Every structure is written in C-alpha cells, then in structure tokens.
Amino acid sequence: MTPKQVVARFMDEFYMKKQVRSSFERWVDPGYIQHNPYAATGRDAAITFLEKFVNENKGQHTKIHRIIADGNLVAVHSHGWNEGGDAAAQRGFAVVDIFRVKGCRVMEHWDVISPVPEHSANTNTMF
Template structure:
C-alpha cells in the first residue's frame, strides 16, 4: 500500500492593501472612456498609438498581442461594420484597472452584445485588455435588461 505525505504551508499573513488613489483612478477611467468613444464610436484607429502601448497584451483570443495587430484588427472590423457603435453604460475602477459595461451593436438593427471590457493602465497608456462578451437575446426568462 502506498501512502503520501503532504506538507501544507500555513497561509501567508495578508498585508493591508494600499490606499486607493482615486484621482489617479479617475484619470485612468477618463483616458479609457475617451479612447473607447474615439476608437469604437468614431472609428478613429489613428488614435490608438497615442493611448495603447506598443507591448499591448491582449486576452481576447481573436486578437494577437501588440498595438499594430490591434490596429489592423479594428481597421478591418470597422471596414466590415461601418455602423458599429459601442455605448458605455457604466464604468468602474480599481487601482490600475478600468472596467466598462458596454452595449455594442454592428448596425441599428442589431440587438447587439453585452460586453465587459477590462483595461489595465500604466504610465498613461493602456497596456492590457480582457473582455467578456454575451449576445443580447431576443427573449429573457426575466424582466431585467442586460444593462
């Protein structure tokens, strides 16, 4: 019969979190909101280099890492969907992260997608991005909207 000895390390004592710098968080939120409206609503991909770092890290599996691939991806997307719009419903911050809750549509007839975009900002540039995307259904089991 085999037996195993498992050593468990005691949990590390948690240090108190750093106090939030709400002014810096608001600066980051404004940077991301302005960027998002300019790029995703005005389709101004030329604005991307001034806000997105060259080493931009992307967690959306459809888009490669880096600023140039991001520009290429959005350029093609906006050419294929010239009426695409993304309405920011709400935003939030925590440290260097900015969250956007967005209603994205390809055209006025599209029910769209509910998106949560999360951006990490460092030194005044967007350096990382995650998103969670869900299609807006025609019918819902409840009376609540997705927004």
C-alpha cells in the same frame, strides 16, 4: 490623468469616433497585451485587425453604460450592435472590457462578450 479618464478618452476616440489608428497610437502602449483568444497581441496587430473590422461593419454602434475603476484596472460595460445585420446582430452583445493602465497608456486588455437574447427570463435588461 486617472486610469478611468485614459480609458474614457480611448473608448470615445475608438468606439464612438471610430478613429482606430489615432486612438491606439495615442492611448495604447506598443507592447499592448491582448487576452482575447481571437485577436493577436500587440498594438500594431490590434490596429490592423480593428481598422479592417470598422471598415467592413459600417453599421456597428456602441453605447457605453458604465465605466468602473479600481486602481489601474478599468472596466467598461457597453452594448454593441450592428444596424445593418440580421435580428441577432441588431440586438447585439453586452460587453465588458477590462483594461490595465500604466501612466497614460493602456497596457493590457481582457473582454467578456454575451449575446443579447431575443427573449429574457426576466424583465431586467443586460444594461
């Protein structure tokens, strides 16, 4: 299985099916390294944080726009939004997740998140 296939399956199980624990136990290494400064490192820490987030944000949705792979690094460009939130939450965020994969396991994660503005200086979308 290629790194891109590993990440695509992980993203589907985690983001689309919202199966946090099973997706992390199946696809993420226990020694998972997290680079987001607002999240603790380690697979168990991610499961604890994300199960709570998913349970408290039932209106949260994600649409994956592209998955790009370069060797063992995989970037996922997506749109996340919350249908139950205010106008800004409904516009959501453009997200780029970058994963380092070894074998069939996600080993490391970085992300960059940018809010979708109410008005844009151009007619292009963020996606």
